[in-house]
Amino acid sequence: MTHSRIWTAALVIIGDEILSGRTQDRNIAQVASWLNVQGIRLAEVRVVADDMDAIAEAVNVLRARSDYLLTTGGIGPTHDDITVDAIAAALGVEVVVHPQARATLEHYYESKGGINENRLRMARVPDGGELIPNRMSGAPGIRVENIFIMAGVPHITAGMLDALTGTLEGGAPLLSDQIGCWVAESEVAGLLRATEKAHEDCQIGSYPFFREGKVGANFVVRSIERDLLDACMAALKAGLEEMGCEVVDGGI
């Protein structure tokens, strides 16, 4: 069996609105799912305030630690949108106006009152930055070194991820299959542990729930190797059935 290289990414979510509880985050799950399809594993997420030092610290630690660093939030036209400045500071480069971004914004705002100083803020990039297309509104995302700077509004983030699809090198996608049982996870914890231990390069996750007055759990087996995953799942199913559990394929 060949072990393929594991590609990793980190995500920095920038925004007081998440930390204040005002806005329910939707980007962690969205970015994580997208990365899985690219064969890239989300290794860590940090949510930081609209604060230059907090952003720069998170960016500098995480861009060194993972293959890719994605950020969401703080790239709009208002005073609290400081992501570009903070990342430029983290990289030790100037902030410059990107000519293509400027042209795109001028065109976008032609019928909307014209360009102005605040709208032009969205054409600013850390020196060396390339644009990530944004089909939803005029303001592009930015790629600079291994950093991908994206909007925070989830459907605009989604459009930028879409534009990036297939452009980031990844490895074998992490595969996963799920089964479910009406059983307390504490009754089968020994089986889960032993099964995972016996199956190298597979991880088993246990996700308990309480529904219709009964406890149950879904079990997810993850691996980048289909054969290993199938063998681990078969062993887990056999073990659960031996204990008298009725196994529901795909989960409950």
Add this chain to the structure above:
Amino acid sequence: MTHSRIWTAALVIIGDEILSGRTQDRNIAQVASWLNVQGIRLAEVRVVADDMDAIAEAVNVLRARSDYLLTTGGIGPTHDDITVDAIAAALGVEVVVHPQARATLEHYYESKGGINENRLRMARVPDGGELIPNRMSGAPGIRVENIFIMAGVPHITAGMLDALTGTLEGGAPLLSDQIGCWVAESEVAGLLRATEKAHEDCQIGSYPFFREGKVGANFVVRSIERDLLDACMAALKAGLEEMGCEVVDGGI
């Protein structure tokens, strides 16, 4: 005007299920809102994998940086529940069985097949830990030093937060008021910036949206001082109306 001390907290969310995109996080917003009511500001969130080193690193950095550190996830009975071990390692203390937690679990499982080795895992605490009651299921949360170890399933987390209500010292709660306008935030960005600058100890957040074919934005003013907040909000409303915007109190 007296500046009161600002109390801060950090949150570590532990779980491969969040990083894999399988589970949509609900705890950031829930914990943030609860902290606000306690007069404690959520300063940073990290989401880390079910990995001893990743958990210990996040815990050690963040417990030193904030008044309180809260964690969610990884305290169940299965092999991937390693939060207690990781935090004990971070603190350099042993893991011990808490007698009261053991008694609670024995009682809880009396009618459910009895206690077993895996269920007893949920009575383990870092040495010196006290219990946080869990009225939903048998397994308690744990308080040790300035760390609060809670369950990851959102309604169980909620029960533990409820049990902690009023027990953590905080400062003046961060107050916030919101207004909304059918205006592109890029048209009023200059006003927002100038208004925030003119009102010390107030922050203005701008949250654009696109609905019914029109762009609009909600503006949130935050401060711990009611008088300052009111003055800032009045200035912002006056400025928006001067620009011809119709202001909707409470937001759109």
